[in-house]
Amino acid sequence: MSRPRVLVQRLAHGQGLKLPSYESAQAAGMDLPAALSESITVQPGGIVLVPTGLSIAIPAGYEGQVRPRSGLAIKKGLTVVNAPGTIDADYRGEVKVGLVNLGPEPVEICRGDRVAQLIIAPVVQAELMEAAELPASDRGQGGFGSTGK
Numbered sequence: 001m002s003r004p005r006v007l008v009q010r011l012a013h014g015q016g017l018k019l020p021s022y023e024s025a026q027a028a029g030m031d032l033p034a035a036l037s038e039s040i041t042v043q044p045g046g047i048v049l050v051p052t053g054l055s056i057a058i059p060a061g062y063e064g065q066v067r068p069r070s071g072l073a074i075k076k077g078l079t080v081v082n083a084p085g086t087i088d089a090d091y092r093g094e095v096k097v098g099l100v101n102l103g104p105e106p107v108e109i110c111r112g113d114r115v116a117q118l119i120i121a122p123v124v125q126a127e128l129m130e131a132a133e134l135p136a137s138d139r140g141q142g143g144f145g146s147t148g149k
């Protein structure tokens with residue numbers, strides 16, 4: 001499968017940091033670095049918006065998803081507060097990572113730490129068509145556990 005080309009611009013405060021890359025042959029995500037000038041500590045329950053020092057241009061028909069790294073989430077409780085974050089193809093601002101500390105201890109984040117991962121995925125834009133009635137289905141209005149445990 002051909003790879004969509006994503007342009008990446010390193011911002012001034014991202015200079016010197018490693019560009020995100022796929023760390024294994026079939027990795028789905030590229031880790032995003034924290035482009036902090038100095039370390040920060042996220043208190044339990046605290047939310048921080050972490051710069052990556054990167055702006056990207058994703059081709060039309062794709063999106064970026066900012067997802068947690070499982071190691072950080074499971075070991076420390078540090079996860080993406082709006083997971084999965086959405087990077088629109090037409091967004092040219094800095095990619096930022098919203099993190100929340102769900103763990104019991106403060107978590108320190110240092111410059112260069114890989115705090116989340118970026119997935120490039122195809123998207124479709126639908127056409128909404130207003131209708132007075134919807135076509136019947138077997139499920140109907142059943143949901144929220146209607147099929148049992």
Ligand SMILES: O=c1ccn([C@H]2C[C@H](O)[C@@H](COP(=O)(O)OP(=O)(O)OP(=O)(O)O)O2)c(=O)[nH]1
Nearest residue numbers: 066082084085086087088091094095096097098
């Ligand atoms: O984790 C994220 C989520 C979003 N963004 C950037 C890229 C995205 O294209 C833009 C808008 O995101 P979203 O649509 O989720 O936020 P919004 O609150 O709806 O803002 P807007 O009104 O600007 O769309 O913010 C990030 O850098 N990181």
Ligand SMILES: [Mg+2]
Nearest residue numbers: 086087088091
């Ligand atoms: Mg939006």
